[in-house]
Amino acid sequence: MAFRMGLLGKKIGMTQVFSAEGERVPVTAIATGPCVVIAKRTADNDSYTAIQLGFIEKKATRVNKAEAGHFAKGKVAPQQVVREIRLPEADAAKYEVGQIIKPEEVFTKGNCVDVVGQSKGKGYQGVMKRHNLGGFRATHGTHEFFRHGGSIGCRMTPGRVHKGKRMSGHMGDERVTVQSLEVFDILTEESVVLIRGSVPGGKNGYVLLQNAVKRVAYKRKRSDVVEEKSKNPMKASKAGAGSAKKK
DSSP states (O other): OOOOOEEEEEEEEEEEEEOTTSOEEEEEEEEOOOEEEEEEEOHHHHSSOEEEEEEEEOOGGGSOHHHHHHHHHHTOOOEEEEEEEEOOHHHHTTOOTTOEEOGGGTOOTTBEEEEEEEOOEEEEEOHHHHHOOOOOOOSTTOOSOSSOOOOOOOTTSSOSOOTTOOOSEEEEOSEEEEEEEEEEEEETTTTEEEEESOOSSOTTOEEEEEEOSSOSBOOOTTHHHHHHHHHOHHHHHHHHHHHHHHO
16 A cells, blocks of 8 residues: 555636646646644554544534544544545654644645546446447448447356446446646645646545655656747747648
């Protein structure tokens, strides 16, 4: 299991910004705090080490007695979203109960993060939309059988439908993780993190941002082309015009 620090956030929406090289970048704005440490898990008491984070305060009248006692033990206000983040013992020791963590303390501009969210629900869908199946030919001889999934059985042997068969059913509304997204910028005053690209879920959805497992620094695709355009914008525009004429 990869132990890495992260924060809870709320997806505000998408917009576009311009980089220093003039590249137009689609970004997702995520309000990431401040997050408060509600409790800590230690190896002696819980057999593992972790910190429990809370995000967005809510009214005390909207919590039950068990939740109210838990928040009172940590001497923090009731929180709307609560998640645990597993950390090594040395990293968990850096945080104390009641401490407020800001995004600039966890993330670095230009580094990569993994974003976990709940995808948009699509309801009950057929095999063509859910699994991208091709369907049947809409030609002569095919009647009322255009978007079906086809045969699902194997006759007498094994006499059942195989597990994992791609069929129609509920689509979306599931936990999705997108890895190695760039932290394009951090707005410290607003506690907003701009993530390059899209993240799971719709607007006002809650997400979990964690430092990436596979990659530390973000590497842009076709970065050589972007750098060439930024150095010689006139040359790049003439080359594009020449290729258009040849076509």
